[in-house]
Amino acid sequence: MKKIQISVIVTFVLIIGSFSLISLFANNDGFSAFENRELLPKPVLTTDSYLDGTYGKDYEAYLLDNFLLRNWMINGYQAYSSMFYLDAFSATEEVLMTVDIEDFVRSTQEVDTKSPNSTIDENEASPNSNTVEDTDPTSNSTDNTTDNSVSNSVDNSIDNFVDGDISTNNTTDADEPHSDINEPQPPTQTPNNERVNDSLIIAGDRVMMPVGSSNHSGFGSLLAEISNRIDTVDLYAVIGPTSAAYYASENYRTGSYDQSKAELNISNTAHGVSVASVYNELQKHTDEYIYYKSDVHWSALGAYYAYKAFCDVAGISAANISEDFDQYSHEPFLGGLYSQIYQLPQGSRLKNNPDRLDYYIPKVDYEMRIYSDALKKETWKVNSVINTDFASLGAYKYSAFAWGDRALSKIDTKSPSNKKVLVIKDSFGSAFIPWLVPNYSQIYIIDPKGFNSSGKQAYDAKVLIQEENIDDVIFCLSIYGSGRQSIINDVRNLFLK
């Protein structure tokens, strides 16, 4: 009996002792790519923080966040907890996972202001140590997951297309006076509407986000105002649905908002603006890989069909996907929605059947510059319209497209076209950008979240349009983002303030 007792006690002491020792060495990374957030710093012990109890809570949170074996343990937990679940109906089951969607979309707030390579200080020339050879996909294998040091710039804004926390008016969707009341109601209201709005939909090995209350009429009216104010350019709206519009069952396809009506709602009020028929174009290609299963965004191919819809409405000929672009792939890819549900039993379906992130590099020569701000104090030249340092992007590899959500960037191309375009975009627009390269000589890209709000630089996009003689302005946003009051406010401030 004594042997048993000693053996058990020693085992316990060894394990707790080892973990205890490990806990002394914090994870130095400081960032969780998986969760797309900074890890909590060590709290400072002060009399106040101790007395009000915050030090104790913060220290526990710090320990959990920075535990050296954290990622290993998260994977381990997922592995063993998946045994609690039979997953016998993975092909047919469709479930809702209740989440705080607002919190989810707010989880990453800011446009990325960091240098693509923080060690390199730019001014022009060599924006990052990433040599042309390093980043030029044509000289790489198809999987450019590499180690090139381009960017520590994990784009903190993967889901920024739905970001809503930096509204200058401090108006939230909740207190928005006319949010969605002008919108026609979806034809099929299900009893689950409320719940769908607060949920992610898991169907088989696909996770989807529905779209809740939206104010697309308001967005359309804003575009009409902009059109009235700026008569020197052609305005276009390219609005991207979420995958729930096509792949969720009838029960869950609409929360309180039917995505198929968004373009109509916008064009009803957006006088003077051409609205591309993205919804219908994507509808024709639902059997293709136009949406990720584990990420909230459309794929590059989905964005290509949106680009084609844009070309149709703009009367320009669309570039050929195979002739004008080189295709590459990065896999496996588990996107941002996966990191929301990885602890659910259904998470293993995605993990066992991950996505593939295809990207297309324009064959025409171009140069892309990312600016730190509107004054272009710092400029980083990058060698590709795609950030191929996938290893640095964690779960948010979608932000590889156009280097994620940057306040201001520019692409100069050797396209025979002499037209210039300004793209106002959220993260959905990122995958749209590369397709424009063959059609424009200059592409300016602005994320409206990057300007005019608290702590941000004031900026008037009209000045850019005049100074640079912009021909077209494209508003490429998600249905979710374009219907949110905070984004509408940001766009308004960018043009009409």
Place this chain on the structure above:
Amino acid sequence: MVFSSLVFLLKFLPVTIVLYLLAPNIKIKNIVLIIASLFFYAWGEPIWVILLVFSAVVDYICGGLAGKYQNSSRGKLYLITSLVLNIGILAIFKYGNFIVDNINWLLNTQITVAEISLPIGISFYTMQTISYTIDAYRGKVRVQKSFLSFLLYVSMFPQLVAGPIVRYEVLQDQLTNRRVTLEGMYAGVVRFSIGLAKKAILANYAGSLAIEFLNGDLASQSSLGIWFGLLCFTFQIYFDFSGYSDMAIGLGKMFGFNYPENFKHPYISQSITEFWRRWHISLSSFFRDYVYIPLGGNRRYQYRNLLIVWMLTGLWHGASWNFVIWGLYFALILSLEKKFLLRFLDKIPVFLRRVYAFVFVVFGFNFFYFEDFSRNIEALKVMFGFAGVSNNIVEFAQLVVNYSPFIAICFIFAAPTREYLTNKIKNLNLSPQFIAVGASICIAILVILSTTSIVSNSYNPFIYFRF
């Protein structure tokens, strides 16, 4: 601080155990435990240490004097002083807002009081100090002369914030006369590891399921979905609370204490009467001995006594009417069982008796889970098909099939499976080396999986923490 946290597991516990073992004698060991306990208690809300120490001082003095003048009117005065102060503290810090809200509602007044956060563990240590003073007055325990020993009894971290409610009479000798033994340390490690696994693995997982089914829009939930959610909550609260009691008992053993059992597999009960003999035993026995019996027990006004005791039991769990209803719900069933139901139950098969008790327990948790009365009613409507929501049998069948491994594990761990297996293994006459390796592997698995779960689930609340 809670046991299922990294601060406790990887920092506090190792340091405390080492210091405790290094302490040369019982006096120093007690001082180590007091300092550790006050540090433990002060970790989250240091301010309330003052209240804890004040409570200890009050009952050290009142209990001492009530013991000195036991069974006399003078002694009764000290007893009443203690009760008034203790119950007054509870009334202010736990029930203050509840009382004011009800006064405002009844008299249509607008009285406002400052929002006070509930001091952790106040319901547990107040019960302990009251039990000391009452027992001292009754002459059931010796008066504790040493304030440090009494402070140790009140503040001891293993049972401080979540029980079990350990009466002074159980510990009075152990406070100054106990030994750390290999056997005790072994039993403590095993018990603690099991409790940790119950809490960190099973309770947290069951809790996430309960939230999924019960926290959303109830009107869009099917009745079977709500029943399933309540089933998950039933397991969550059991593994949560009994896991914490296991950890407390295990920690006690590591330091040489023997705490009473608080749970004895309540979900195998064959009646609600039996359920309450197996569930939160230290609380129900407290109310039995200090409220029910003094009121007359079974001898006079039995049903009135039942009503009072169960109303108090409900109220003890939280300052909200839903808890009172939960208590009265059990008062009703217990009354019916006493009246005739137990005699009827005796005549039906054991399996059906267990189903009966379990279903009524699960249903009862509806009153416990939803503090908001309107949600409570809404859930009841949906559960019994009055909300106009149809059940999708196929969806429910999928749910049950998919979660069947977890539900099966819950039933297995809620039943006395460990005791059964231990007996079986004993009868196999296996070599000690073999058992040592097997037992060590089991402990390693439990601790590693539990830590993994804790790290993975940063949000790791403990349900009973605030009661």
